[in-house]
Amino acid sequence: MATIVYCHAHPDDEASQTSGTMARAAAEGHRVVVVFATNGDHGEVAADAVEGETVATYRAREAAASAAAIGLARVAWLGYADSGMAGWEQNDHDGSLHQADLDEAAQRLADVLDEERADVVVGYDWHGGYGHPDHVKVHHVVRRAADLAAQRPRLLESTMNRDEMVRLIATGREAGFEIDDFDPEQPMDDGNPFGSTEDEITWRVDVSGYLDRKRASLEAHRSQATDIEMFLSMPPEVFDLFFGHEHLIEPGDDGPMREGWPFA
Template identity: 65%
Template structure:
């Protein structure tokens, strides 16, 4: 059995990106640890915040509910401030994750990797999927932490741009009004995700799609993004979210439709 550490920028990122893989790993007996870089302070503020309750407080509670749904064994907070989207003034906040010293932030994560004797650490692709400053920083921090802790395998969570394009075009052809295009410029001006030709893993998590949907529902305060995903009918949701994609830079080119925690992969 392996210990896998998933690194995410904000609460709810784990639900939309890797909850299926996390749930599958837990079900198969692996130890799953989730690390959040920030508390997601710049997410949506729900109307029902109690007196004295902050957005960060609510999002920590929601993250705990998501972890319970998935079966996550441990949740760690690196303690940085949410940097906001590209160009926001919050990018330059003295405690923002985007501004954090690389070795200092990587050192915090490396401590977790050492404590857990992690076999695999999972971060994001080079542009964090869609260019959010905190997601981009996760990419760099994860790779540096793996070097510091000598973690043997590093994977990068991403989206299959070719699949998303096909789904986008099919939805448009069916008359759906969609206000984004995976080939269009995202937060940093780059298209979303990664072309299929560059991917290494396509992991089928359809058996855990109900867990993934419930993990998303745990983040109920984020009405715009989470609400939009949960508004997709269950069959369509399974098509859109039933396969999770990863890069593994140390691996030979070519996408494998398989599972990065298969026994043969763990003895390499």
């Protein structure tokens, strides 16, 4: 059995991006750990937050509930503030992940990798999926941390399958489902299209047997209503199509994309 450490930018990113593979790995006996690089304090304010409770504190409770739903062994935090979306003034705030020294941030993650004796570390693709400053920084932090760790772990990078998403959106519209104007082939926050193409992806992982846990993980992050409500309001058959597979890049493995399970 392996110890697999996932690094995500904000609490709730694990739910939408990798909770299926995390749940599957945990169910199969692997030790699965999630590390959040930021506290998510520029997220939405929960409707039921109690007086004096910060966004960061509320989201930490949600992260713990999500971890329990997935079956994770540990939740760790690198201790940085949320940098906000691309172009926000918070990008330049002291204490934000975007402003953090790369080696310092990477050493914080490497310390967790060493504590866990991690066999695998999972980060993000080269542009963090859609160019969010914190996601892009996580890509670099994870790669550097893998080099700094006492025992260099195998590196994987989470991404979204742009080609599949284009096909699914077209199919949904043809079937009469109401789908917004989102176009994954158009420029995102950094001017690049969403996710990765199939010739850039290594692993297409079937997580259809763990969608109940993925849904529970998303449910745990209800405070982030804009995205979470959209996901959870999908008809079951649409939810299954969009979330039944997750995708990973393995640097150095040129593919082609294959169906499989990287933690066998």
